[in-house]
Amino acid sequence: MTIRLLLLLLPMALSNAHALDVKLTPSRDFVEVIHQSKLIKIQRIQDQDHTLEGGFAKTSRKCPPFCIQPMQAAEGVKTIGQLEIFDFMEKELLDETGLIIDARTPAWWKRGTIPGSINIPFTVFALDVDDPQLIDMMHILGAKRRGEVGGFTRTIESFGLMGGDQKNDEWDFTSAKKLVLWCNGMWCGQSPRAIKGLLELGYPADKIMYYRGGMQGWQSLGLTVVVPE
């Protein structure tokens, strides 16, 4: 009888052994995302005695330039947290209608990034509109550089016709992807600068989201990071 009971309970015990104690949410253990053609599982550190180490345990940096950022990066741009990023990874990122952008300079990116992110430094969005690097990056975001646009066409577009609300003299944002931009966290101005640069180029604000927690917020929750190859 005891052996039978043990045999009955064993599979349950084994399945519980695989359950995580530190989940993302009560119903979510992890999120999977593709990063540089590899499947990465994003989960939290399971050691409940662990305290944050490394550069993101640091509380104070000289301000300026490392000043506390406002909650909203710009008008019309939504600020989001980790859970919204997980949803974004499973929806927009997966069906290729969205991108997660690490807007930090390459020196930061090389040290480690949020899985699923691509690196477009904020400096790119301040380049001249004809700069090939900017055109390439905007192409990745789904925005197209427009050729010569006639005055008549622009007049019609200015009334919101012919998709005019998604176009300006320089760019066509009709197929522009939804973006999540992030940098080091609440004290970092790199992604807010990138967002302002994008808005100046005419990128629709409703297609941009700002993850203010950044790498500091990510690390403080013990979430997985990847070191780019």
Added chain:
Amino acid sequence: MRKGCLLFFVAILLISHLSIVAAQSNSDYLQSLEGEASELDLDNKTKNANQSSNAASSVSKEWSGQGGAIFKLTPGLSFDQFEVVLKNNYIGSFLFYKRLSNSQKDRVFKFYQDNPDPSKIREKILQVSKE
């Protein structure tokens, strides 16, 4: 006339001064960023978690123990082989696929048996996942 010239000259000087100041402040900011980044070290435990979650490489190991990897959705694969090849080569589609119910997975597999064309299988996965 002279006054006008003087004002114009002062305005030019002011504009060039402001642009120099802006460029200098940008360059100072970039310098500060580089300085901070050079000292940066990430928490080792988050990095370790990442290393153990490389599904793509673990799949390759599974196959090496079974007489070599299969990289294409060739006709005649078993259900398990089909899933592993999907995972190895079409990660995006696989992520959609793995969320399907067992009966939906069966439907995709049956579709593959009749149409072993990767692009059609990917379309089928998307179609089933939207139901």
